[in-house]
Amino acid sequence: MPAADAARLAAILEDRTADISAAWLDRVVAELQGRTTRAEAQREQAEILDALVDGLKAGGERVDAPAFDALRGLLAELSAARARLGFTPRETAVGVFALKEGLYAVAGEGDAADVADLTALLRLVDDLGLFTFESFAAARESIISEQAEQLLELSTPVVKLWEGVVAVPLVGTLDSARTQVVMEKLLQTLVETGSEHAIIDITGVPAVDTQVAQHLLKTVVAARLMGAECTISGIRPQIAQTIVALGIEFGDIRTKATLADALVAALRSNGAARTPAAVLGV
Template sequence: MTTQRQAVLGLLAQHEDQIVSEWLQEAGASSGRLTDAARRAMAVEASDVLRTLRTAPQADADPEQFQAAPWTPLRQVLEALSRSRAAQGQSAGDTSQFVLAFKRPLFTTVQRTVADPQSQLAAVWAMSTLVDKMAQWTVSTYQQTREDIIKRQQQDLLELSTPVIKLWDGVLAVPMIGTLDSSRTQVVMETLLQRIVDTGATLAIIDITGVPTVDTLVAQHLLKTVSAIRLMGAECVISGIRPQIAQTIVHLGIDLEGIASKASLADALELALRQRGYTITRTV
């Protein structure tokens, strides 16, 4: 089978332009739905894959061992193709279909140039196996890329959903909205501690008005955050404790002794200002 692969690789070099043209036609590059830029991008992708395919593999490279070292350059080209399409919002199916469209021009080239039927069959089988592996690799890379994008977006959303606000000189506030979990609490803690260092704040208000429920796990997360704040030399006030949450905390036996708490963010800010010697008076 190695002889057939070498023969086909030689045909790729001789008929590269024709194969690329037939590949693009098979992949639907002539469709009126595609823009000129999309057609040019597909042509570049096809040319890169074909050029790498005919130059990268060693003579003993086995398509069944597609993750082996000889196929590394081709895998890298396919990974770049898949990541680019994933970033553009194209589906894994569209990407794999584009690679699988490579089969017809390959088979057509073999039929035109290889006379012996047995050699034709061996060459077609070898290249069919390779193209299938290539398509599978693009799907795997696409899935990994999408997972990375989703994780990055989740991290961005976490950071956006936990802003640290400067309410007054030396006073920071973190309005919490939604359910607290370990990953989100970690983001809150890291962001808040960094802002304490950056601003020299001495008091942080954690407002849980937007937290729907408080259970043992949520309370533990809050206590850890308070402990970390104190280790940085600052104090902490928890605000937004509604009557239902207060009853839940009591029933669960959660000890918040030593932690200042207020019913609202306004009350917490008033406490913070009073501790710093400010007096709030009505002018009218």
């Protein structure tokens, strides 16, 4: 699109702003059905239109042109905000695609030259709509990734059971990403508390296969490098049978059937021999 054509398109948008905006706004409000106020939609629409006109005046020919940097930034921010608020891709992209409603209305009243100009503008709007959709998808992926990390943090707590004894109660599947989080949190807690014993409780792990066992061994080795002895608790009969059938070797790693047994063993290793009843306060 030559610079002269871009300037002519900007002039059309400025001359017919009222007509274009009215049809555009009606379509957006109808599509969003109360998800946003008319005043808010009108404000967003005005910002988009102003940025589009400025880009055209600056000679912008394609969506990725430097002249449209401000417009792309505006659409990216809008897409990210809509993604955080739970809008759908359609509800987000309609804010741009609905501009075509206003352009159609203007095209029906213009001459052949205006129609040709508006056709070029419609193609530009399509590209802007696709950019908005892609920005929304990227923003939503980022949000999902952040939420997954937060859930991972919450699902792998490290708790102090006793002076010098910490525990990691695992629930659910243990994969590589979660193992890394467990290691980091466990090692950090060992440093902060100066604990000499760590208990990894797998009562809530539904199944133990070779991969899960490898993840457990890595966590134990990492804790040992920090000077802490590890005990794996929660070895149920089914888990024990699976471990034997798979030929998994835990070597000299201490294992216990329950978390209470592991805590008693840790306390006795500290020289504080107690009965299970005393430890549990019963």
